[in-house]
Amino acid sequence: MSDFEKLGAFYLGKRVDKQDGALLDELVLYDAKDLTTHAFCVGMTGSGKTGLCVSLLEEAAIDGVPAIVIDPKGDLGNLALRFPELRAEDFLPYIDPGEASRKGHTPAEHATSVAAQWREGLAKWGQDGERIRRFRDAAEVVLYTPGSQIARPISIMRSLSAPPAALRDDVDGLRERVMGAVGGLLGMLGIEADPVRSREHIFLSNLLESAWRAGEDVSLADLVRRIQAPPFTRVGVMDLESFYPAKDRASLALGVNSILASPGFSAWLEGEPLDVGRLLRREDGHPRISILSIAHLDDAQRMFFVTLLLNEVIAWMRTQSGTSSLRAILYMDEVFGYLPPVANPSSKAPMLTLLKQARAFGLGVVLATQNPVDVDYKALSNCGTWLLGRLQTERDMARVLDGLAGASTATGAGFDRAAMEARLAGLQGRQFVLNNVHDAGPDLFQTRWALSYLRGPLTRDQLRALSRDGAAGVAAPSNSAAPSAVLAASQGSGVGGTSPASAAPDEPRPVLPAGITEQFLGGVDGCRYHAGLLMTLSLHYKHARTSTDVWQQASFIAPTLGRDPTETLASVEAHAVENLPLRDAPAPNARFAPLPAGSVTDKSWSALEKAIKAKAHREMGVTLYECKALSLWSASGEDHASFVARVQQGLREQRDVDMGKLRAKFEPKLTRLNERIARAEQKVIDEKGQVRQRQMDTAVNVGTTVLGALLGSRSVARAGTAVRSASRISREQQQVEAAEQTLASLQEQLAELEAEFQSSLSALAAQQPNVDIAEVVVRPTKSDLSVSRLDLLWIQE
Template identity: 50%
Template sequence: MADFLLGGQIDPAQHQRTDQLTTVSSGDFTTHGVIVGMTGSGKTGLGVVLIEEALSAGVPALLIDPKGDLTNLCLTFPGLAAADFAPWVNEGDAQKAGQTVDEFAAAQAAAWTKGLAGWGIGPERLAALRATAEFTIYTPGSTAGVGLDIIGSLDAPTGVTDAEVLGDEIEGFVGGLLGLVGVDADPLTSREHILLSNLIMTEWSAGRSLDLPRLVGMVQQPPLRKLGVFELDQFFPPKDRTAFAMRLNGLLASPSFSAWMAGTSLDIDAMLRSADGKPRCAIVTTAHLSDEGRQFVTTLILGKLVTWMRKQSGTTDLRALLYMDEVAGYLPPTAAPPTKKPIMTLMKQARAFGVGVVLSTQNPVDVDYKALSNAGTWMIGRLQTDRDKQRLLDGMSAASGGVDVKAVGDTISGLAKREFVLRRAGKDQPEVFTTRWAMSYLRGPLTREQIAVLMADQQTNAPVAPPAGSPLPPPSPATAAPAPAPTPAPVPTATRTSGSDVPLMPEVADGVAVRWVDVAAPWLADVGADPAGTAWEAALMCRVSMRFDDAKVDFLHDQEFEAVFFPLSEQIDPSRP
């Protein structure tokens, strides 16, 4: 296990640094951590320092960055030269200082050189960090950084058969998706949530992947007969399903949504380590998204992380670090957004798999204290209100009853900028420390253009899915009922060449009735059809009704037979329906 250098102890009364360094064992973060502090407390700087230490120790980090501050981790300059800083300084900051950009860059370079030297950190340490880890800024829904194929998260998870694990991931995806279209859906009462969840579970359980256009198409004609004990059409009438499908299709048809389907796949393994095992710093910035978009992306990532985690072997070492900045909106004390469940799962279970979770917030009163009470390491900076302080002390007391809450509260009230109270896992006596100088240049959130420059070498030209103006499957007029079920002889599954696909249905002679098969028909597999297929193929169905009527013996009997010929060929053998 490595020791993370976070800063140095200080005398709380004098606010002077002592000669004692403040280090925290990497193993302590398997019991998770909390960083709390108001704006200007140095909370972001402490988070960056913690992540730098983890990466330097070879621990990969997955960062959820709703404000854009964590993108600064890509700004490390081993040469500490003014020319390195100049492209990244804020012109507004230079103007406030009464300097040109070059003058301000030189001052920043000098400040970073001096600040790092005060902690015994030289250019070689910065170079080692750059050599040890790879840094990637993901911008889902945008082409500024490395794209993230959010819709690809509907691929069936490999190596996962536990229905509970699949259910948790599906619940998160569906909740986030419905939030995007303005449906406030409860997993237990919302018919939209229940239908989509069952559709995805049906496909995943069969090992079949999905994409969003296909899922939307399945809403109109689900391959399901019942939901619970009710018939599908009673639970969710066809007219309402069509309206719901149109609502989802409106999302897909939006030109801006194509960016959500471009980029690298949402693969936690690949995001945490390169092909040669090098640790990665995966920064998922969502600052450019709406609140609903942030919820959707964050829910999907957390769901994938939980699924990935449960496939790992147990360990007491820190295998990976999840850092969530400004977590308040994702973990409220009363509401239950789709992000809340996976966060709570991670806080309760991730320790056994070596996954550490660090939550950061400036508003502890807006965070579920039950989650905070699962954290072993607390780092508390200046707080804005006594209410914030009391909520934090309540959570700390729940986590460790031996803490002198009054003493900690008094210490918090006297903190200065970049000063924090540290409560270690398993120890009741808190410490006061100041953070070390960050190796990264903390200039604030990067612009889209700056992110594009940093990620130019990593951006992938992933194909963009066609705008989902692609038509939905045709509605089902007078669907052919599957009863009574025919008993055809097995027929090999039809195979088609790509050249046989056409976007429109061929013309049919007048007078020939056309129907679409019910995808819930139990005999589809027997005739070689795929209920999960995405293309329509022609088949011939014959139905013969016979009546035996003999009045002399008072006998009346009806019989009905069905035959389905599929796939069709140039000649039909009536003996092989």
Template identity: 50%
Template sequence: MSDIDKLGSFYLGREHDLAASETSDRPLLYKSKDLTTHAVCVGMTGSGKTGLCLSLLEEAALDGVPAIAIDPKGDLGNLLLAFPQLEPSDFRPWIDESEAERKGQTPDEYAASTAELWRTGLAKWGEGPERIQSYCDAVERVIFTPGSTAGIPVTVLKSFAAPPKELLDDVDAMRERIQSAASGVLALLGIDADPVQSREHIFLSNILNTAWQEGRDLSVAELIRSIQKPPFDRVGIMDLETFYPAADRTDLAMKLNNLLASPSFAGWMHGAPLSIRDLLYSAEGKPRLSILSIAHLNDSERMFFVTILLNELLAWMRTQPGTSSLRALLYMDEVFGYFPPVGEPPSKRPMLTLLKQARAFGLGCVLATQNPVDLDYKGLSNCGTWFLGRLQTERDKARVIEGLQGASAEAGARFDKREMEATLAALGSRVFLMNNVHDDGPTVFHTRWAMSYLGGPLTKSAIKRLMDPVRDRYLPDKPAAAAGTTAAATSARPVVPGDVREKFVAVESVLPEGHRLVYQAGLTASARVHFVQASQDIDRWQEYYPLVSVGDRLAADLWDQALLLPQVPHLGDEPEAGAAFGDLPSELAQQRKYKSLTNDLEDHLYRTQTLTRWHAPMLDIYSEVDEGEGDFRQRLRMKAREARDAEIDEVEARYKKKIDRAEERVAKAQSYYDTQNMQFWERVGTFVWNVVDMILAIISGGKTTRRRSSSAASARRAATERGQAQRAKAKWDAAVEALDELEAERDQTIEELRTQYDPNRMTLEEVSVKPRKSDIDVRDLMLVWLPYAVDGDGVRLPAY
């Protein structure tokens, strides 16, 4: 394995000599652990900032580190344009044909020249097809587009999920979460609300706080209902009507409802749910590089989405165990407007909290901008690494210096302002200064060639072309009940006998324009399954809440189509006003049928349910009882990285003393050789002078006896010194060889550790436990009515 491919090290370029304007062959290897103290990248247009940041994300992918990349401009989609074969046909769909025309080339010719340019550029930096293929294989690369179906749509509006217990117990964190969530909603509505003065902000904050403290998720529909009918009658010491009259509350609810019901906003209501775990890892536990493209959104929508995303990331972070290794990355390509020095946009508070607290959880934040004066450099003093490219104005340089001074003071590192100013002034294109508080001093380097084709911002059509082949893999599966395209519906609610329990599943989403609400018959129950195996110390009751749509008849494989929910669905006693109903199967109007359906459900659970645990022999770690394979593999990657980093640190510390002593021996041997060698050449000079003196004496007819004796003596002394110099050189060579062997031994030991703890080499053993039939308990089987949104053609979508 070459130096540039060592796990735990990011190959970002090569060291550069500013004075000589030369780039050396020494690679700049940045320790992945250093990113846990965050990084900021600053550089004007043309500085090479985008190429550097994309290279950093490529390196993280090669190291198996998952990343969430927020893309306000559309450049990050280029990370999907990596072509191991580097063929012209790979580049042809992505080139700018107008650029080819300006260069006087056909599109095919321009694609061929671009392929050659990339092949040559990568080769100069020691990157070949194998490395590109490794990058493509290391992570899943996905482009998500909130509010759009161009990429993988992602919705944040189906639910305002209650934070995890870890966050609920943290009063300050909970307050920040509520404040930024309320600010995000109001920003979406175009309301500039001060958290202390705005009654809208205070009112929404109370609604969110009440629900979340009770552990309840809030659907958008429930949020609108709570605005109209709040779950409290006082705000502070004032009664609700005085603080926020009913008419004003209805006006706020209508604004939110109209926004969500607007056809232009329909894209926000459908798609993959916003889940940090799913953004970072696949269901199988493979790392993901998730690009959240928001270039197509307006300013208020971008602010809303970024705020919600950062809050979700904070909530996820606080559920993770602490670590000193790099667990995941958050990257934002252009942070301008989201972290200003003055003002308090909704995104600023959660971003500042991440910069202050994420280190303890192994979450690294990387922020990039070309507008240094528009960043809160006091907040960025939490960043341990600064990548600085060419800056446009003296004002930009002054603000960067200010931020560097703060970061150095925070880390207790030395900072030379004058030297830093001189270095920044001399930077050129693709030449960056890295100021890393973990290093002895700043380093100037030339950025490497990005493996991904940097073709400029991707259009929505280009994103769609990339995501269409894999779209179904990332969108949530629809329940089998929703597969039908038509839904028979009557206007009347079917009559249900009094001895049959009947409930209504709550409507959880706003109906799209042109749709009507139709209830279809279904079933739900509460089930407990007992898994016991003494040899593995397993004794666990697992709760299930089956939910299945029946339609107008009972299918033979009814329970095979059921969803097994982790919690009881929201049930009510009455339907929504004005809803239509489908037919009720005659069997469900008979109480005796529910007994046989209960028995069928018990049989189904006995046949299908298994408690699975996973064992990783390499680390001798077992999964938790309720931990899936993907989550376990995710945890194993982190454990392997932690174990690797800890053992490498130990090896480096152990060998450092030996290497320091060996280097001292080399220095002493070299000094001794230099002395002996100098004495040898002095003796040679004396001998030569004596010979010359003797020759001159012979020519002049003088006496030569004494001179011959002196020449012979000086020759003997020179020979003696030569022998001593040769012995000193041999001793020096031996010391250098011993040092080289010691360093090679250290490097080999470290490389063996990297191989040993490579997450891709981990194998898992599946350990399964089946329940006993007598340990399955099904209770409360009842008829439920499931709400669907049905359009004019009879096509239906679940509204629950």
């Protein structure tokens, strides 16, 4: 299997004979590239739908494709149960005691039984523990529980942040994001709002859009204030008070504030940020399967979070370059209620946007449901792959067939409704019909054995344990490729370290030399200041091979002014000066710690500036990354994870091109040869049929001759006829042998062509280069490095 694994083919199962339902020894390999046109999987409980979708995600991970998984039921955490050694003790913590008891086993005995079952099941499908290890090594599985600390929490603090400038310039894209965010928020408030008619929806949309167009982030606390005092006086042509009076706005603000003040809401503000790039890849670029379990949330919270997530995915998607190869997967395990045919929940608009636009960016959307009736099949006409399992009712069957007919019409593919209905009616457990617009026709297959242990929904304790285990394996963040390296080897926790002279008596405010300026950081009446340093550097980075030519301003604070430059610059903190509460004068009745002797003179300031430049040149280099195999360099500001993702995507695109050339070379030959074989097989059948007919005719003629002889009729003439018939049989038998030889020769040519194709596949797989990424540190140019600001900074203690 190693060849197709390197070549982007997903092993989903084996074909099933359409006539007698027998399992054939023919692998069903799904082209990863086809998933960019999205997929829809439907099947009743017990159909094997979850196992199939888990297998699809496993195959994608082995191929290096990351995934975001929305898990409303809690089943998909099973992807974290990967046991290469297949030992009973690995399975034991996840054994259901109730199931063990029903089978008359202790948990330990049941774990032994399950481990044996998994070994046997994998072997039957040509897999083993090494393939599980390959899956485990290929992608990290991370479990998140938004709004809870059961597993890893996710913070939604960024969710009302202004989108990137590129998205703000996209009028339709910005409006979709605003509508989604507002719809989710109103859902949390229990308000079913029509985007066109609802006052609340229209007002909040205007509020959010005005802030985002100005590039302003909005927190929920900001939103409460803005609802009460909006930055506009008209909505459409009506004045604000007529459209939405202050009293009604106060009621809305109270509702938002109630969410903010509720004890449970604090969990939504803790944890990792809702960052799609981080969900897809670790800091070192390693792929992730991020499972966002929302089974613990109520319906309003689920809709709120799913809407926010889909909008974040759209924003991320629009920052990516176009590609025809699969870059990432967004999978939702139960789409029921999120993409209905008539209603318009807040999740529907972003879901439609993804189905229509994600293909161009290499994002494959996979949706699954066991409730096929309440799904918008017009939206699903954008799905090129349909995976159809057992259905529960005739109504379900009719709805799926209607949807499949619509999808086929949209793509221009033929659709035989009666044949498809017959196939669906005869499906057994784990059997699916694969209808892929990229293939010649539907395939009937049985799903392979999953690499992950499918134990069903995980308990809270199991989620916690898996989350802790996963967190232990997360790599430490790598240095950013952006020119913002930290000046010092170590940083303090914040501005305002303790002055070495803290214990010394206060002194009057010192008089500084004429060329030295001072600033005051914070301060209240009677406070005490100690001396630090505020500096701003101008840095210039140049790198000819990447055409890097970047200027940057960077500001730092040294919390303590030392006796010499080395002591002062031992610890420095990066700060945005515009965010600091700087003052030109001290607080009233302020006291001052003594300055180190000789630390504030023209000579010492000159020495400080020189030391700052030297340290900046040594330590403020930016890291660029190079992949020699593809002759690729990282762009300015591109971090390691983003560069690794771009390299892997480049390899995948080149592989898809090479596979396309291979198909273009062999498919016509294979098609012609199969057509000739089909004709040759028919000729053998026809020739054998003629021989059988001649043998029957000859038997009749010979019989008549004997009978005629007995009866004394024209025996001589009839005997001559029998002899001639036997002669014709001999000639036709020779024709049968010739036809069989022709067929055998063509089958031998087919075997040789298939061997040549397999050899080409193996050669292509062997050509896939290892991704070695080198780091190159570009230091700021000495000639352009300058200290544009150097102030004595008085810091309140």
